[in-house]
Amino acid sequence: MSTATALLREDLRGFAGYSSARSVALRGEIWLNANESSWANPADTAGLLRRYPAPQPEPLREALAALYGVDPARLLIGRGSDEGIDLLVRAFCAPGQGAVAIAPPVFGMYAVCARLHGARVVEVPMREGEDGWRTPLEALGEAALAEGATLVFLCSPGNPTGEALAPAAIGALARRLSGRALVVVDEAYAEYGDAPSATTLLDAHDNLVVLRTLSKAHALAAARIGCVIADPVAIGALRRCQAPYPVPEPSAAAALAAVAPATLARTRLRVEETRRERERVARGLAACPGVRRVYPSAGNFLLVRFADADTAFARLLAAGIVVRDMRALPRLDDALRITIGAPAENDRVLAVLGAPREVAA
Numbered sequence: 001m002s003t004a005t006a007l008l009r010e011d012l013r014g015f016a017g018y019s020s021a022r023s024v025a026l027r028g029e030i031w032l033n034a035n036e037s038s039w040a041n042p043a044d045t046a047g048l049l050r051r052y053p054a055p056q057p058e059p060l061r062e063a064l065a066a067l068y069g070v071d072p073a074r075l076l077i078g079r080g081s082d083e084g085i086d087l088l089v090r091a092f093c094a095p096g097q098g099a100v101a102i103a104p105p106v107f108g109m110y111a112v113c114a115r116l117h118g119a120r121v122v123e124v125p126m127r128e129g130e131d132g133w134r135t136p137l138e139a140l141g142e143a144a145l146a147e148g149a150t151l152v153f154l155c156s157p158g159n160p161t162g163e164a165l166a167p168a169a170i171g172a173l174a175r176r177l178s179g180r181a182l183v184v185v186d187e188a189y190a191e192y193g194d195a196p197s198a199t200t201l202l203d204a205h206d207n208l209v210v211l212r213t214l215s216k217a218h219a220l221a222a223a224r225i226g227c228v229i230a231d232p233v234a235i236g237a238l239r240r241c242q243a244p245y246p247v248p249e250p251s252a253a254a255a256l257a258a259v260a261p262a263t264l265a266r267t268r269l270r271v272e273e274t275r276r277e278r279e280r281v282a283r284g285l286a287a288c289p290g291v292r293r294v295y296p297s298a299g300n301f302l303l304v305r306f307a308d309a310d311t312a313f314a315r316l317l318a319a320g321i322v323v324r325d326m327r328a329l330p331r332l333d334d335a336l337r338i339t340i341g342a343p344a345e346n347d348r349v350l351a352v353l354g355a356p357r358e359v360a361a
């Protein structure tokens with residue numbers, strides 16, 4: 001039995017989900033089965049919005065599968081990876097009983113979705129050392145087993161820590177939790193790092209799940225397109241928990257255009273620029289008075305500790321620059337997370353914080 005079959009909520013076995021007007025393959029010329037309007041909205045001049053969209057638009061599914069190097073049967077398109085997180089919790093955690101395991105500080109949505117579902121959140125804090133933050137994978141695995149967590153959320157590159165996890169270490173955790181928990185690797189920032197994607201481990205581990213998104217490196221945050229990549233059995237289960245038409249037509253069109261080869265080539269140049277800027281900004285920040293630590297980052301952001309984070313935040317804000325305030329989080333009460341912007345924007349950040357000119361060049 002696959003891990004997804006074993007871990008699917010008991011009460012959802014045999015659950016078919018909503019049967020939409022588009023879920024059965026019918027052929028016809030005159031479509032009168034979904035109570036759609038017979039005319040396009042006057043503002044919809046191209047007439048693209050009148051019909052309900054395909055639940056999983058095939059051309060986009062195939063293009064995304066090719067982009068991520070996986071079989072289309074392994075891929076579910078959703079409203080950002082945020083929806084993927086929510087679906088995973090809903091399908092694989094018993095409401096009010098199940099548990100998920102995380103290593104904070106980490107992206108907040110895993111705990112939010114768990115809490116909304118009444119699932120417990122098992123926390124094993126990250127460790128901080130000379131070379132940055134480290135997810136304690138072994139301890140996390142042991143805690144998941146001890147507490148009966150059916151989902152372990154990893155974030156690589158880590159938000160906000162910037163940590164990149166080695167695929168071999170992820171594989172070892174997946175092996176340890178085989179049949180007992182799904183290991184979810186959120187790769188929202190994968191394009192900015194050097195580590196190979198955890199998708200390379202899917203054939204070896206049926207309990208591995210990878211989340212990808214077009215929101216960050218592909219600059220389509222408003223389109224809300226993300227993917228869950230997993231065992232086809234898990235994908236089928238998630239699809240049955242998902243809304244009937246989760247992919248709006250304009251978003252599907254924008255996403256398809258974004259993953260066309262010519263667009264991808266230009267996107268990759270932008271990502272390269274962001275990576276170069278990340279190293280320049282890291283050097284500049286490290287040389288600023290009052291900066292205590294700049295963590296290495298495999299993402300498009302830097303996590304920075306200040307001697308006086310309040311003043312740094314206020315000075316940036318007074319200059320019209322909004323950065324992410326991390327001060328409310330445990331162990332980050334002196335930290336800000338700064339997204340890598342366009343070169344001129346980064347120059348402004350460095351100037352406001354007093355970076356010496358020769359370092360920031």
Ligand SMILES: *Cc1c(COP(=O)(O)O)cnc(C)c1O
Pocket residue numbers: 079080081082083107155159186188212213214215221224225226
């Ligand atoms: C930004 C972010 C997301 C959200 O992605 P969407 O696809 O826009 O929902 C997911 N995970 C992490 C770690 C993020 O930082």
